[in-house]
Amino acid sequence: MPEAYGFTGYGGPETQRFLALPKPVPGPGELLVEVYAAGVNPVDWKVRAGMHRAFLHLDLPAVLGREVAGVVEQLGEGVGEFEVGDPVFGSSARGCGGYARFALLTARQTALKPAALSFTDAAALPVAVGTAYDAVGQLGLLADETLLILGIGGGVGVAAAQIAREAGVSVIGTASAAKREFVESLGATAIAYDRDDFDEQLEKVLPTGVDAVLDLVGADALDGVSALISPECRMLTVAAPETAARFGARSLSRQNSTKTLTELARRVEDGRLDPHVRGVFPFEEAAAALREVESGHPWGKVVLEMRRG
Template structure:
């Protein structure tokens, strides 16, 4: 098959696209012929070697944790999936990648709505899982006001929509230029950064009962002050959270409850016209290095995706025009 991969840590330029051994579905997994894959922050930090998990990688490594495609191999112990199904989801977290390729193995997945663009489906998996997991932890009931710090990013833009669908009133922080984007998602926009409590009060939204930190920008103390309790705040990005009594939620994509349930909910909302995966930019797989560079330097406003098109003739050779 062809795949994006790197054999050393470094800048985006270490990524090439060329032949790579095919993966195969294990117990509880399906393999898909990938139509689109996402580019996530974890992919960037692993490639750069700055992630604490980078030492676990066996090089060369194929990045990518999210993918959508057509099932072509079903592993043992799998029910409810068959060859030919169109699905979207994510890899097993232990693999730390593998989705930016012609074939990828998914650990959790759901049926892709027929009308959902492949690019949206391919970039959605971990954002939906993360947002669902965090919202479940917050246990915010209908009518609750939730503040999402980092509402314009890949996870934030999903979390806003899922929270609104649960009947929550949402306030979302972001850069000033992201205000209109955040409002379109369904949240009341407010500029992030120092002085946030005063800006939130100025909105006149009343009591804020819950807060979700997706930015990891050191604002947890302010979020605790806004909600009045560390127990009312969850972070996915600030590892100092437990020191303040704030719950830190880390992904476990091998654990299916949040992943599969969240994907199914998002798919149903899409079909109701109540959910879209905002895409900031889409690149072909042959431009994986450019996609990583863009995702690293542009302000986040939705997700970055890669499209994977099969070459003519032998589909297990490299993509046309792809650097080796």
């Protein structure tokens, strides 16, 4: 039975494989959890590709994955807010390690999982939904303002749309034409980026521009909507720093606290937020799950399931 899935060298998918590694040992401020589910995110393949090497130093081979839901197996020194046997969800310690039977979490970025919240939904919250929550907050959106989400169909965009709509914000999102009904089910207006009349759609839906832009695509996505961007427009982006600077946009940043995770779980419990986990892959199909995300066209959130809770 495979214990972990990761990569042996920086590069493409050919470096990925199942790994036989010893059970991790929690350090100060860490939890060891038996993993029930792990979220799959674009950042995972970017780590494998070496795009984060400047600030994330890993010993290879390394295990992929930044968000986990599971049951506490062991407590590290100084961890007093959790007990062995607690169901929890949170962010992988040391930057990765979630695609595994056992993983380390950082206690201050971990929360108790409510009984009504499934492990697969919980595993979608720390990175994707947490990023959306922080982004909407950082944009300072007010009721009746307009938010344009570039790449609304993925895990972050789906959550950001719901959070913004709850605050009374009008949400417009770019996605493939195939996702139109899905985007509209979120209470957002869809603009198909893969149609020849993309510019005409933008002008029709947003004749006076937008108050804020959340760019989850990066690359040259902001260039494609530059006509809508006024000096007063607030922008957050995943694009490279030079692109962000050219548009006066800020890079996405995370708070990623226990308080935030607890609030997100509460919203899922009471029905205000749906992480839209639409792709659940068994652990043995980790390569296929990551390939789905790396393709850039997932519907909602993709999660690996290690065991059923």
